[in-house]
Amino acid sequence: MNSIDPRIHQALDGEIARESLPPELRRVVDRLESAAALLAAAFPPQGAGLEPRVMAAVRRPAPSGERVRRLLRWFATPQAVTFRIRPAWSLALAAAIVLLTLVPAEERGPALGEHEGIAQFVGRFPDAHSVHVAGSFNDWRTGTIPLEDRDHDGVWRATVVLPTGAYEYMFVVDGERWVPDHWADRLVEDDFGRENSIVIVRATWR
Amino acid sequence: MALRPGLILALLASPLAAQSERDRLEGRVPAAAIPTVDSLVQLATREDLPTEPLVQKALEGGAKHQPAGRIAAAAQAMLGQLRDARALLVRAGDAPPATAAEVTTIYAALKRGLPGPVVERIVAALPQEPRGSALHAVADLATHHFEPDSAATLIIDAARQGLRGERLLDVSTAVLHEVQRGHSRAEAVAVVRRQLPNVPSPPKPARASVAGARRPGTTTLAPP
Numbered sequence: 001m002n003s004i005d006p007r008i009h010q011a012l013d014g015e016i017a018r019e020s021l022p023p024e025l026r027r028v029v030d031r032l033e034s035a036a037a038l039l040a041a042a043f044p045p046q047g048a049g050l051e052p053r054v055m056a057a058v059r060r061p062a063p064s065g066e067r068v069r070r071l072l073r074w075f076a077t078p079q080a081v082t083f084r085i086r087p088a089w090s091l092a093l094a095a096a097i098v099l100l101t102l103v104p105a106e107e108r109g110p111a112l113g114e115h116e117g118i119a120q121f122v123g124r125f126p127d128a129h130s131v132h133v134a135g136s137f138n139d140w141r142t143g144t145i146p147l148e149d150r151d152h153d154g155v156w157r158a159t160v161v162l163p164t165g166a167y168e169y170m171f172v173v174d175g176e177r178w179v180p181d182h183w184a185d186r187l188v189e190d191d192f193g194r195e196n197s198i199v200i201v202r203a204t205w206r
Numbered sequence: 207m208a209l210r211p212g213l214i215l216a217l218l219a220s221p222l223a224a225q226s227e228r229d230r231l232e233g234r235v236p237a238a239a240i241p242t243v244d245s246l247v248q249l250a251t252r253e254d255l256p257t258e259p260l261v262q263k264a265l266e267g268g269a270k271h272q273p274a275g276r277i278a279a280a281a282q283a284m285l286g287q288l289r290d291a292r293a294l295l296v297r298a299g300d301a302p303p304a305t306a307a308e309v310t311t312i313y314a315a316l317k318r319g320l321p322g323p324v325v326e327r328i329v330a331a332l333p334q335e336p337r338g339s340a341l342h343a344v345a346d347l348a349t350h351h352f353e354p355d356s357a358a359t360l361i362i363d364a365a366r367q368g369l370r371g372e373r374l375l376d377v378s379t380a381v382l383h384e385v386q387r388g389h390s391r392a393e394a395v396a397v398v399r400r401q402l403p404n405v406p407s408p409p410k411p412a413r414a415s416v417a418g419a420r421r422p423g424t425t426t427l428a429p430p
Contacts, residue, residue, distance in 0.1 A: 159420070161419045164372075188317050188318055190266065191284070
């Protein structure tokens with residue numbers, strides 16, 4: 001409950017003229033104005049608003065030791081991590097990882113050892129239905145290494161990983177006809193009335 | 207009498223190896239040829255000669271549908287050639303025992319037509335290392351009508367200038383390239399001799415070729 005006469009408020013707020021008050025109320029108003037003047041003198045205005053003062057305090061750099069301590073505290077404090085998973089995106093990501101790990105390996109071909117190399121067998125057999133290569137690299141088995149004629153131009157090819165070394169070989173056309181590699185420089189008698197070709201496989205270290 | 211563990215192992219391993227080689231022949235070589243080939247393999251084992259070339263020759267004959275007698279004769283002839291190869295190694299100064307790989311290498315070089323004295327020269331000139339590549343390099347040049355002795359001199363010079371192993375094959379390849387460019391054989395040898403040891407290396411196989419490569423079951427005949 002306010003015990004002050006409302007006319008004192010009105011006079012302090014300038015709503016009514018001080019001269020219109022009775023003398024005792026006019027004295028109270030004078031005393032209150034004197035007290036207000038004393039308070040204003042004790043706490044002078046800062047010259048800036050609250051917001052600029054708060055921002056200035058925030059921008060003030062912390063001492064460097066304090067910054068390091070804060071960083072260390074952040075590292076040492078357990079942090080809550082939240083994952084929000086969308087099943088569709090997760091499956092797509094898993095599929096991409098599988099593709100990246102498996103498909104390029106297929107494209108690169110077999111990994112070669114330090115003592116392994118590539119042998120390429122090429123022969124021209126326009127009328128052949130099948131061509132294989134048999135030699136000392138596969139115990140002269142006739143059906144294990146087929147050559148392919150993918151573009152049907154009569155040139156048959158196979159690329160084989162072999163340990164480094166020298167090997168004798170022949171082509172087997174249509175499963176029964178033994179034919180030397182006419183494009184090979186190195187030939188040697190096979191002791192059965194024909195000539196084997198020789199391939200030298202060099203290391204293809206990569 | 208106390209038997210040494212190594213001797214016991216050798217006594218046990220020898221029949222096992224012979225059995226495994228007989229197993230490889232069964233069904234792939236005419237049955238009539240197997241006893242002869244088998245006895246030749248055992249003979250080679252006792253003489254410390256390589257047996258794998260004999261097995262390979264029999265398998266090759268079987269695959270090529272050769273009659274038993276011809277396969278046996280080919281294996282018999284090969285055993286003699288393997289003995290000659292080892293004798294050559296001894297003559298050239300190799301300390302016994304000769305390894306199976308070295309005997310097979312010398313056998314292959316003689317089979318390619320290199321004269322014995324030329325092979326002997328190369329063996330003596332490269333005493334501490336595999337000679338397969340050197341011998342193939344000389345044989346490659348001889349195949350293209352280079353005089354084997356001068357071809358051997360070039361390859362031995364290349365080895366003395368630091369080229370080793372498969373790099374010696376690049377020397378013969380470089381000489382043949384010079385011939386393709388129009389040089390005479392003597393000029394080609396002279397050009398490459400001046401380049402030594404900086405002969406070009408062969409190109410690496412294309413990535414696409416490597417990607418399409420597959421592995422068969424493998425057996426080495428002779429290291430290069």
